Amino acid sequence: MTARSGEIVVSHLTKQYKQLRAVDDLSFTVQPGRVTGFLGPNGAGKTTTLRMMLGLVTPSSGNALFGGVAYKDLDEPIKHVGALLEASGAHKGRTGRNHLRVIATAAGLPASAADEALARVGLTPAAKRKFKGYSLGMKQRLGIAAALLGNPQVLILDEPANGLDPEGIRWMRDLLKALAVQGRTVLVSSHLLAEMQQLADDVVIIAAGKLIRQGPVGEVLGSMGGGAVVRVRTPRPADLAAALTAATGHVTTLPDEALSVTGLDPARIGHIAFTSGIELHELTGEKADLEQVFLQLTAGKADIR
Amino acid sequence: MKLLRAELLKIWTTSTWWVFGIVTLVLWALTTGINWLTASATLDVDTTGMDAETAEQVRVAGEAVNVATNLYTSGQFFGVLMVMLLTAILSTSEYFHQTATTTFLLTPRRETVVLAKLGAGVVFGLLFWVITTVLNLIVTPLILSSLDVGAQLGEGAVWRAILLNGLAYGIWAILGVGAGILIRSQLAATITLSLIYVIGFLGAAIIFQLIGDRFGDWFQNLQVLIPGLASQLMVSGTELPGNPPRWVGAAVLIVYALVAGIVGTIITKKRDIT
Known part of the structure; x- marks a missing residue:
């Protein structure tokens, strides 16, 4: 199935581990054309939530729909939803270009898509270098290139600013804002709040697996x-x-x-x-x-x- | 199909395949050398002093066609081990290098990923088989002629053994993919599989030799349940006296491969990717 719109609706998402309720009846929505910050202290359940939304972790209950469709039911999901979940997620002995070529091949995209994605994140000079030689910032850029490969309507990024230098952070901010202006849905998790204040239009704040507050940045600030x-x-x-x-x-x-x-x-x-x-x-x-x-x-x- | 291509690309774009290829070639050369020595010994063995049954076994094993099949399938013992390890790494590296997230984001229907891996594993298993077989087809006639025996390539049994050898490579590739899912740690998988393969093979051979006779033929025939012995049985030339038929070896291996593949798929579907 294909997503009908870029709206993300998370409903009553819950993940119960043996001792711990990592995510507890969490519901929120994310609108297209805006950057939404997904905020919470470390251990609040942000990553678990994102992984449940993307079908990697099975929720105990609840669901997440992208334009009305669960991630698992999307045809060629990376053409609808691009995700960056862990920057170190590439084979150490594979070059950056080959990493993207594997993804492009699996998604039925031409090899040229890999080169275009590398160029978009400024990694072309390091295309033939092996992943183990990449700095953390370069790994983040490669992860973003992978997320953008399928030209998706929705982007989900887990702590993308990690390991980026100030210039890299500004680059990321401009990129994500530009993507939102194009009408895409951008959901970015972070515990770096200063960065979010400059970047996000909306925020979803969670702690201990529960929703604390959701809304436009100004409104959430104003509520206090x-x-x-x-x-x-x-x-x-x-x-x-x-x-x-x-x-x-x-x-x-x-x-x-x-x-x-x-x-x-x-x-x-x-x-x-x-x-x-x-x-x-x-x-x-x-x-x-x-x-x-x-x-x-x-x-x-x-x-x- | 595109997933199969992606899995093959995963193998080609790292150094694992050619490292294993070189190791396989070295081990092949070693095995072929040993088989050469064994061949010259078994071709003119003296059966006096053996009991009738053993003498018959040795005589049949010493027939030119059986010596030839052994040589034409030379390198199988370590070859299938290398194939199994290579395909196990195909599974374990997804967790070792944390690429499982990307892989399952691309393909949320995880069973198709396992299928693609099985397919890619079989392709590589067969590739290793083709290469060692080509080498064997070049070298074996030379060895045989040095022992004053014909090339035996007119014998159907030889070609059947070569084809069944290919089946063995394919099945071991499937076993590797499944085992790699069961044992998620790359290092643990590599060590465990190597140890089980080598020690299991030698240990079983010794145990059956030492105590097998006490229980009679039916117990001896259980040897075929040891995967390594099963694949060797598959490539024996003619029926060897006192051994189960070849198809039993194939059946045993296929059952193992099915179990590994199915259990691996179920586990992959259920596992949380964190």
Whole structure:
């Protein structure tokens, strides 16, 4: 079967291992024409989720559909869905070009497709070098070349920025954005949040195998304290924290003893401090960043399981 | 078909096949040398002092046609071992080099991947068979003429043995693919298969020689259940007295190959690729 659209719908996906529920009733959707960041701390179940979506790991229950069709039921799946799951997934003694030729052959594509894919990721000079001689960055590029080989409508990448230098990361960001602008569906998992903030249009945040939040980046940020984080310094942080918490603020103590407050705007914080008779040394409204939202959302759920 | 081509390309694009090819050639030369010596010994063996049954076995084994078939299928013992290891690596390298993810992303219907691997394994098994057979066809007439025996190429038994030898190479290739799925670790698979093959072969031969007589002929005939002995039985020239018929050897091997292939496919379908 062929996928009717680039939309991905994940429904009630669950993976129960003997002791551990790695993915727990996870549902989310991914839209075409946008880059979607799939975020979670290490061990949250991101990779297991992606592998279940792609038919590599059998879910205990639930499913994932690409344009209404499960991955296993797609005809010539790499022409619909391109995936990069592990950068080291090539035979050490095979050249980069031959690695892609094997994939092209299995997918019924001409050998020239391998050369085009190599050129697209800038690996042509290393085409005839063996995989064991590749740097981690080159391996990532080769993995992306493989994912793009079938010119798929949907791209799924697991931690593609791993091992890339800053220039490589920018290259990847531009590539993925360009692919989304072409109308493709791009799902990128990462625990690097700063990178996601610059790249993603939407985010799906999971922790301990459960969905925490899903939506456009701005909306998810905004859902936490009107999008603003306020930095407050005071000689009596404990008293102020108690007062702000009582006023439904969310307070965390920063390493320099300052307080980071969400859920309350600077004017309200100033008022509460004034009425409580607490002296303020600093009161700064900051733009919320994904990193802080993320840490708050996943706090206490990211323990090693 | 395109999957078969992809599997063949996987073999061609790494160095494994020619390393195994060279090892096979060296072992072939060694075996052929030994067979030469054995041939000159068995052709004019003195049967006085042996009991009647043994004497008959030795006499038949010493017939020119049986000496010839042994030489024309020379290299089988190590050849099929190399083929089995090569095709086992076809399976194990998918996990060793973590290419299983890519392979099963390309082809979510995993049973077709196993089929393609079996096909590619058989192609390579037959390739090894063709090469050793061509070498044997060149060398054997020279050896035989040095022993004052004709080339025996007019004998149907010789050609039947050569063809059955090809069947043996093909079946061992299938066994290798299946075994490679069962034993996922590359190193463990290589070592285990080599040890089982060589020690199993020698050990079984010794055990049956030592204690076989106590249980009678039916027990001796169980030798054919040892895969290595079964494939040797397949390529014997004429029926040897006191041995099961050749087709039994073929049947035993085919059953092993079927079991390996089917169990391997089921395991591959169920396994989570992480």
